[in-house]
Amino acid sequence: MPLRDxxxxxxxxxxxxxxxxxxxxxxxxxTRTVIRHSLGVDDLLLIITWILMxxxxxxxxxxxxxxxxTHFDRLSPDEFSHGMLLLLAGQSVVSIAMGLSKCAxxxxxxxxxxxxxxxxxxxxxxxxxxxxxxxLAISVFAQCTPVQSIWDPRIPKKGCALNLTTIxxxxxxxxxxxDFVLALFPWVALWDLNMKKKEKITICLSxxxxxxxxxxxxxxxxxxxxxxxxxxxxxxxxxxxxxxNSEMTTSMICVSIPALRPLYRYIRGNESYQxxxxxxxxxxxxxxxxxxxxxxxxxxxxxxxxSLVTTTVQGKSMNDTRTDLEADExxxxxxTSHILNGPNSYNDNNIHQVSExxxxxxxxxxxxxQMPPLPVKARQHV
Numbered sequence: 470m471p472l473r474d475x476x477x478x479x480x481x482x483x484x485x486x487x488x489x490x491x492x493x494x495x496x497x498x499x500t501r502t503v504i505r506h507s508l509g510v511d512d513l514l515l516i517i518t519w520i521l522m523x524x525x526x527x528x529x530x531x532x533x534x535x536x537x538x539t540h541f542d543r544l545s546p547d548e549f550s551h552g553m554l555l556l557l558a559g560q561s562v563v564s565i566a567m568g569l570s571k572c573a574x575x576x577x578x579x580x581x582x583x584x585x586x587x588x589x590x591x592x593x594x595x596x597x598x599x600x601x602x603x604x605l606a607i608s609v610f611a612q613c614t615p616v617q618s619i620w621d622p623r624i625p626k627k628g629c630a631l632n633l634t635t636i637x638x639x640x641x642x643x644x645x646x647x648d649f650v651l652a653l654f655p656w657v658a659l660w661d662l663n664m665k666k667k668e669k670i671t672i673c674l675s676x677x678x679x680x681x682x683x684x685x686x687x688x689x690x691x692x693x694x695x696x697x698x699x700x701x702x703x704x705x706x707x708x709x710x711x712x713x714n715s716e717m718t719t720s721m722i723c724v725s726i727p728a729l730r731p732l733y734r735y736i737r738g739n740e741s742y743q744x745x746x747x748x749x750x751x752x753x754x755x756x757x758x759x760x761x762x763x764x765x766x767x768x769x770x771x772x773x774x775x776s777l778v779t780t781t782v783q784g785k786s787m788n789d790t791r792t793d794l795e796a797d798e799x800x801x802x803x804x805t806s807h808i809l810n811g812p813n814s815y816n817d818n819n820i821h822q823v824s825e826x827x828x829x830x831x832x833x834x835x836x837x838x839q840m841p842p843l844p845v846k847a848r849q850h851v
């Protein structure tokens with residue numbers, strides 16, 4: 470059966486958005502596996518979301534070929550029931566995909582966050598959105614008995630224990646609210662992290678685009694009254710299906726933008742893949758992470774220590790220890806040495822002479838010839 474009425478628009482939008490997500494997701498996975506060597510849970514969730522997104526588009530396309538997007542009076546009973554069954558299966562699939570797309574954004578943020586209360590906040594949203602998604606997926610086929618009566622109007626219903634419109638409205642409204650939360654939350658949670666300011670702004674701005682996903686969610690939620698229009702269901706729900714897919718697409722693109730920064734740096738010719746764009750567990754400001762590094766799988770550069778100057782604090786040590794360097798430079802401080810106390814008269818009010826340590830190193834990559842060490846100069850301050 471050829472596509473009619475809203476059918477061509479529905480199929481065109483769905484597969485265009487699937488293709489967009491494939492391009493962005495493909496670049497993200499390439500960046501995380503080839504450049505970063507750090508595939509994470511958020512990447513796996515996005516891959517699963519995209520697979521479910523393809524399944525949703527395929528089911529809706531099949532439904533459109535049998536009558537979705539066309540008014541009821543232009544369809545035969547068999548075309549309507551077949552299209553309804555395919556559409557209901559697609560709705561069950563996309564409800565899970567929507568929940569996973571939000572969890573992927575939260576998982577991305579949790580790779581950066583260090584405060585327990587921030588992670589607990591995101592876990593609360595993850596659990597609630599997935600619970601509602603699973604409930605909606607089950608309710609699609611559990612709302613009435615017998616089950617066949619849901620998609621075939623020729624079979625009388627014995628009863629409907631669940632109200633699909635109410636459950637879908639609650640879930641979609643909660644999803645829209647979560648879009649706004651995930652768009653604004655990074656500005657609060659990431660601003661005090663020990664990251665480059667440019668990287669924080671990049672992450673926050675990209676995730677703030679999730680506001681558009683929230684707008685799509687609001688439009689989709691306000692159109693859910695069509696779920697109660699069982700007489701012309703295939704035509705009435707077409708717009709809602711488009712907005713649902715658009716919301717999911719926006720979420721996937723927004724969370725993928727920060728992940729593409731290392732690829733952008735590489736294309737520009739920057740040989741260093743290391744940046745502070747949120748793919749390592751960064752310590753909070755003023756603190757060190759300590760322990761074993763979590764940046765596994767990355768090829769680390771090697772450094773050679775060219776020189777090290779020994780320093781001595783005069784007037785502070787209880788032993789009169791001096792290096793050869795101090796003896797050579799003693800003449801430079803002849804005018805100040807008389808104000809320094811002896812080694813046995815140390816107290817907190819004394820003036821101390823400190824020799825500054827200068828450590829010089831260079832980066833040596835495999836296969837490069839060894840460069841001569843750079844000269845090091847030691848300076849003394851009074």
